[in-house]
Amino acid sequence: MSQKTFAIALMDPPDEAENLTTAFRILxxxxxxxxxxxxxxxxxxxxxxxxxxxxxxxxVHGKNVAxxxxxxxxxxVTALVALAAKNGGKVDWVNCGMCxxxxxxxxxxxxxxxxxxxxxxxxCEASDNVLTIPTx
Amino acid sequence: xxxxxxxxxxxxFESNDVGYYxxxxxxxxxxxxxxxxxxxxxxxxAARPSAQAPQLRALVGxxxxxxxxxxxxxxxxxxxxxxGVQIAPIEIVVDHxxxxxxxxxx
Numbered sequence: 001m002s003q004k005t006f007a008i009a010l011m012d013p014p015d016e017a018e019n020l021t022t023a024f025r026i027l028x029x030x031x032x033x034x035x036x037x038x039x040x041x042x043x044x045x046x047x048x049x050x051x052x053x054x055x056x057x058x059x060v061h062g063k064n065v066a067x068x069x070x071x072x073x074x075x076x077v078t079a080l081v082a083l084a085a086k087n088g089g090k091v092d093w094v095n096c097g098m099c100x101x102x103x104x105x106x107x108x109x110x111x112x113x114x115x116x117x118x119x120x121x122x123x124c125e126a127s128d129n130v131l132t133i134p135t136x
Numbered sequence: 137x138x139x140x141x142x143x144x145x146x147x148x149f150e151s152n153d154v155g156y157y158x159x160x161x162x163x164x165x166x167x168x169x170x171x172x173x174x175x176x177x178x179x180x181x182a183a184r185p186s187a188q189a190p191q192l193r194a195l196v197g198x199x200x201x202x203x204x205x206x207x208x209x210x211x212x213x214x215x216x217x218x219x220g221v222q223i224a225p226i227e228i229v230v231d232h233x234x235x236x237x238x239x240x241x242x
Contacts, residue, residue: 001234004233004234006233018145018177018178019145019177022145022176022177022226025207025226026226026229026230029226029227029229029230030230030233033230033234035230035234128233128234128236129233129234129236129237129239130239131229131233131239131241132241133241134241136145136146136151
């Protein structure tokens with residue numbers, strides 16, 4: 001399969017919706033296949049790449065931070081970017097600017113950027129296919 | 137004639153909208169399109185043989201390819217599926233996107 005470019009819109013916030021687990025699994029497949037992935041993260045999803053997310057212990061279960069091994073979406077975004085690059089693809093991850101400002105999550109992990117719905121429009125025009133995963 | 141992948145993520149026992157999505161699948165196939173309905177997350181609950189899901193059962197044999205995601209089935213301990221539903225991995229979503237099929241999420 002030749003390299004493709006996909007536009008993906010995500011809407012759900014971190015740590016709440018199973019939609020995101022499925023979305024990241026789809027993105028993982030795309031990255032493993034070396035495709036270019038253009039993500040527009042809006043509404044709650046604008047917090048996925050928020051750099052100040054921190055893993056935490058689970059005192060109820062008697063686990064420290066390492067034992068709990070709590071996944072953060074910022075680390076998943078970083079891993080996705082690295083996986084795509086390793087396989088010859090590229091991730092352009094755009095965090096909706098107004099959504100970010102509303103939530104105070106304007107500090108992003110590396111290789112993601114601030115943008116607007118206009119970026120999603122551009123992504124759609126430049127992509128071979130589009131998948132929008134709205135919130136429920 | 138177009139190719140469609142309709143991804144259903146919702147539990148039909150929780151959301152009445154699921155029935156409308158099934159109807160969309162039926163309408164698209166009746167109009168001459170190729171349609172795959174891919175059940176993920178809680179949508180796979182309707183694929184159990186014992187589930188009271190007449191709207192899904194009505195799609196069997198209509199020409200719609202009905203798939204249930206393996207990961208979602210394992211998470212929920214579902215090992216048996218109703219007739220007409222096949223197990224598939226998440227990779228099929230990217231297969232359809234690569235092929236240029238119209239892919240919708242509900």
